[in-house]
Amino acid sequence: MSGHVVVPVRIYVTVFLALMSLTALTTGVAYIDLGRWNTVAALAIAVTKMLLVVLFFMHVKYATGLTRVIIIAGFFWLGIMIALSLSDELTRGWEIVPKAWGTGMIMPFLSRFF
Amino acid sequence: MSTATLDLHEVPAEAPVNYLNASYGIKSWLLTVDHKRICLLYLAAINVMFLVGGTAAVLMRLHLIEPQGALFEPETYNKLFSTHGIIMVFFFLVPSIPATLGNFLIPLMIGARDVAFPKLNLMSWYLFMIGASLALYATLTGGVDTGWTFYAPYSSTYSHSNVIAAALGIFIAGFSSILTGLNFIVTIHKMRAPGMTWFRLPLFIWSMYATSIIFVLGTPVIAITLLLLGAERLLHVGIFDPAIGGDPLLFQHLFWFYSHPAVYIMILPGMGVVSELIAAFSRKRIFGYSFVAFSSLAIAVISFVVWGHHMFVTGQSVYAGLIFSVLSFLVAIPSAVKVFNWTATLYKGSISYQAPMLYALGFIGLFTIGGLTGMFLASLAVDVHLNGTYFVVAHFHYVMVGGAVMAYLGGLHYWWPKMTGRMYPDLWARFAALVIFVGFNLTFFPQFMVGYLGMPRRYAVYPDEFQVFNVMSSAGASILGIGYLIPIIYLLWSLKYGAPAGPNPWRATGLEWKTASPPPTENFEEIPIVTEEAYNYVPTGVARG
Amino acid sequence: MAETAVHGAHAHPPGFAHQFEDIEQQREAGTLGMWVFLVTEILFFGGMFASYIIYRSLHYPAFEIGSHLLEVKFGALNTAVLICSSLTMAMAIHSAQVGRSKSTIIFYLILTMILGAAFLGFKFTFEWHRDYVEHIMPGFGFVFRPEWGSNAPQVEMFMCFYFFMTGLHALHMIVGLGVLTVLAIMTAKNRFSSEYYAPLEISGLYWHFVDIVWIFLFPLLYLIGGRY
Numbered sequence: 007m008s009g010h011v012v013v014p015v016r017i018y019v020t021v022f023l024a025l026m027s028l029t030a031l032t033t034g035v036a037y038i039d040l041g042r043w044n045t046v047a048a049l050a051i052a053v054t055k056m057l058l059v060v061l062f063f064m065h066v067k068y069a070t071g072l073t074r075v076i077i078i079a080g081f082f083w084l085g086i087m088i089a090l091s092l093s094d095e096l097t098r099g100w101e102i103v104p105k106a107w108g109t110g111m112i113m114p115f116l117s118r119f120f
Numbered sequence: 121m122s123t124a125t126l127d128l129h130e131v132p133a134e135a136p137v138n139y140l141n142a143s144y145g146i147k148s149w150l151l152t153v154d155h156k157r158i159c160l161l162y163l164a165a166i167n168v169m170f171l172v173g174g175t176a177a178v179l180m181r182l183h184l185i186e187p188q189g190a191l192f193e194p195e196t197y198n199k200l201f202s203t204h205g206i207i208m209v210f211f212f213l214v215p216s217i218p219a220t221l222g223n224f225l226i227p228l229m230i231g232a233r234d235v236a237f238p239k240l241n242l243m244s245w246y247l248f249m250i251g252a253s254l255a256l257y258a259t260l261t262g263g264v265d266t267g268w269t270f271y272a273p274y275s276s277t278y279s280h281s282n283v284i285a286a287a288l289g290i291f292i293a294g295f296s297s298i299l300t301g302l303n304f305i306v307t308i309h310k311m312r313a314p315g316m317t318w319f320r321l322p323l324f325i326w327s328m329y330a331t332s333i334i335f336v337l338g339t340p341v342i343a344i345t346l347l348l349l350g351a352e353r354l355l356h357v358g359i360f361d362p363a364i365g366g367d368p369l370l371f372q373h374l375f376w377f378y379s380h381p382a383v384y385i386m387i388l389p390g391m392g393v394v395s396e397l398i399a400a401f402s403r404k405r406i407f408g409y410s411f412v413a414f415s416s417l418a419i420a421v422i423s424f425v426v427w428g429h430h431m432f433v434t435g436q437s438v439y440a441g442l443i444f445s446v447l448s449f450l451v452a453i454p455s456a457v458k459v460f461n462w463t464a465t466l467y468k469g470s471i472s473y474q475a476p477m478l479y480a481l482g483f484i485g486l487f488t489i490g491g492l493t494g495m496f497l498a499s500l501a502v503d504v505h506l507n508g509t510y511f512v513v514a515h516f517h518y519v520m521v522g523g524a525v526m527a528y529l530g531g532l533h534y535w536w537p538k539m540t541g542r543m544y545p546d547l548w549a550r551f552a553a554l555v556i557f558v559g560f561n562l563t564f565f566p567q568f569m570v571g572y573l574g575m576p577r578r579y580a581v582y583p584d585e586f587q588v589f590n591v592m593s594s595a596g597a598s599i600l601g602i603g604y605l606i607p608i609i610y611l612l613w614s615l616k617y618g619a620p621a622g623p624n625p626w627r628a629t630g631l632e633w634k635t636a637s638p639p640p641t642e643n644f645e646e647i648p649i650v651t652e653e654a655y656n657y658v659p660t661g662v663a664r665g
Numbered sequence: 666m667a668e669t670a671v672h673g674a675h676a677h678p679p680g681f682a683h684q685f686e687d688i689e690q691q692r693e694a695g696t697l698g699m700w701v702f703l704v705t706e707i708l709f710f711g712g713m714f715a716s717y718i719i720y721r722s723l724h725y726p727a728f729e730i731g732s733h734l735l736e737v738k739f740g741a742l743n744t745a746v747l748i749c750s751s752l753t754m755a756m757a758i759h760s761a762q763v764g765r766s767k768s769t770i771i772f773y774l775i776l777t778m779i780l781g782a783a784f785l786g787f788k789f790t791f792e793w794h795r796d797y798v799e800h801i802m803p804g805f806g807f808v809f810r811p812e813w814g815s816n817a818p819q820v821e822m823f824m825c826f827y828f829f830m831t832g833l834h835a836l837h838m839i840v841g842l843g844v845l846t847v848l849a850i851m852t853a854k855n856r857f858s859s860e861y862y863a864p865l866e867i868s869g870l871y872w873h874f875v876d877i878v879w880i881f882l883f884p885l886l887y888l889i890g891g892r893y
């Protein structure tokens with residue numbers, strides 16, 4: 007895989023400084039009122055930090071396609087778990103059938119033929 | 121010219137030094153890193169767990185001869201079906217083919233000397249043993265009465281049984297399977313022999329690869345779920361307790377996120393075995409090799425998005441239920457693809473009916489029935505009626521016992537000569553296979569009927585009008601039990617008195633048959649170089665095994 | 666049992682395992698194995714992240730209250746500490762790659778361990794112990810505060826998640842410290858060189874992963890709803 011790639015120290019130090027800055031940024035942004043966007047900002051910064059660690063400290067920038075597929079699969083599966091669970095948890099309170107095209111319209115229409 | 125392939129060099133008929141006699145003494149077994157010995161270690165443990173789980177089943181079926189229950193108090197009955205489920209699912213079916221046949225065959229079939237991480241392999245076995253011991257301890261010191269599904273808040277708050285011990289046992293055994301799956305994935309990616317491209321692999325390897333993907337992605341989730349359950353039980357904090365804002369359905373989402381793919385862990389290796397058996401005993405290449413290979417991967421992937429079909433009547437959102445129902449129909453397609461391809465393989469094949477083939481043919485029929493009844497249950501509206509009845513019980517026993525267990529037995533018989541160097545008596549084996557087939561159907565077909573009529577599952581008593589079905593089912597269970605005992609006898613007998621098998625008694629294709637039976641510790645004298653497709657049987661008109 | 670190898674190379678480098686054909690295959694297998702393991706860890710932590718996300722969306726006000734019980738300065742400090750430790754870990758591997766002396770490698774490994782221990786020290790003394798003393802540690806004398814109102818049970822639930830998630834993370838850190846100790850000892854025994862340093866690299870992947878988990882835990886737990 008990427009075992010023979012020697013990443014220069016200056017890249018490590020640059021990434022380190024970027025990570026520290028982003029940490030300061032996310033801490034600082036928390037003290038500013040952005041409403042709902044606070045969460046978005048925090049997550050965006052966290053994802054950026056993760057990418058920096060993954061690509062440079064973990065050498066994925068220089069790694070094979072197989073490594074990337076494996077990593078993406080891991081996050082994708084986590085996404086499945088979250089998304090489909092939320093599809094239940096967040097929709098339990100919904101009305102059973104939207105009135106516009108549900109039993110209000112279709113069944114009376116069809117019942118003319120039966 | 122033999123109908124097998126890859127005649128690179130003479131394979132010795134009997135290797136005087138093989139993996140069984142290369143070293144002696146208990147330490148050489150308990151500290152082995154040879155994948156073949158680890159297979160045998162697992163074989164012993166897993167078969168013991170099968171007998172324990174089977175005993176629970178026998179006791180349940182005897183109890184159910186009477187509508188008011190013949191033998192046990194309801195609380196005891198609850199513990200019996202829970203024990204049966206926990207042991208059979210986590211300590212028999214999930215590891216069965218992967219840890220035994222998978223461990224033994226994967227390096228041989230790909231032309232490697234061992235798996236990628238042999239010491240990790242041994243650690244997997246020890247983790248399994250620790251987990252199994254904990255589960256047995258939980259059973260013997262009072263049992264668990266939550267069902268193998270451990271639904272909260274009963275399991276987290278109200279049950280007074282050994283939930284924590286059982287959950288811990290399953291947690292530890294889960295790491296055993298995670299490490300096994302990891303080992304297999306790396307082995308298959310990195311240790312194939314020269315020339316062994318992905319599309320020259322035996323289909324058993326494809327199905328083991330797909331199974332390993334599920335091991336790796338699914339098992340950690342049940343691990344964390346059981347951890348949370350234990351924490352809730354110990355600390356009384358209410359993650360799943362609705363009284364304080366917790367959601368019991370969250371437990372079910374997390375639980376089934378693993379446990380549904382787990383059932384594909386149980387069936388995919390069996391499907392791989394069946395591909396091997398059908399090819400060998402039709403003396404024909406599998407029809408539609410790439411379709412069968414990709415269908416294994418498709419099953420592994422789609423299996424992760426259908427779990428909500430276990431929760432249709434739990435109060436889950438109807439919209440989520442719709443999504444899960446549609447996706448559950450989707451997952452049937454790759455399974456059907458396999459059944460079509462096996463059938464097409466049989467067509468104009470040169471078929472012989474040794475015991476492994478009887479198990480494979482039984483698998484195809486019984487898995488089809490089980491799979492189709494799964495479609496009934498995937499239908500949201502129908503499931504409202506059938507959920508929680510014996511229809512569900514019959515469905516999953518058709519796929520897990522009529523499917524997975526029959527494939528396990530078929531594979532065990534097929535590769536027994538390779539593992540032990542001995543042939544078993546095939547007439548007895550065919551007889552046992554027929555007894556198992558008859559006993560199985562008598563046990564579980566009436567359960568479809570009585571379930572459809574409304575008999576609930578997991579109940580210690582039932583209305584009188586269902587008795588005739590229950591008696592038939594219990595009679596079948598007795599026959600099935602006898603059927604399972606017969607192979608134990610003749611397989612053990614064959615170890616001492618069976619005819620020497622030679623390297624390739626079935627004259628099958630595959631690298632595992634190119635080395636001695638039993639193989640030497642290092643598997644091959646020289647690593648083979650692969651130049652031909654899998655299953656390249658040359659039709660010769662007549663070929664009897 | 667001798668390797669009648671196709672390649673014919675016989676001088677096996679140190680640490681070579683004989684189920685492999687050559688050291689390169691071994692290194693690739695080891696790295697792939699660690700990545701597959703890290704994916705299992707994504708799903709393992711992921712179960713708790715998923716539960717957390719669900720409950721946060723169902724009980725947002727209570728989770729906001731709970732988050733404000735935590736002190737941002739310690740969370741931020743610990744984040745910085747871990748990022749430093751990732752740098753020192755990367756430097757340890759780099760030193761091995763370019764053939765520096767074993768003292769250099771050990772220096773960076775020990776620095777990483779000190780930073781990891783500092784993380785744990787700060788967490789356990791300034792955060793966990795204080796939470797215990799202030800009766801906001803679930804299962805250990807948790808006391809509802811009147812200002813939480815009807816949100817109180819869900820505030821306790823938030824604190825549950827806080828302790829479970831940071832606790833699981835801390836457990837992984839402790840295991841990581843053990844791994845680093847073993848690596849330091851192996852380095853001292855001259856096991857590594859610029860040709861063979863795979864265990865360092867693989868352990869580095871694990872260490873960076875544990876750092877990434879914290880990178881997400883910090884905003885998710887400490888910064889909910891902002892601090893304005």
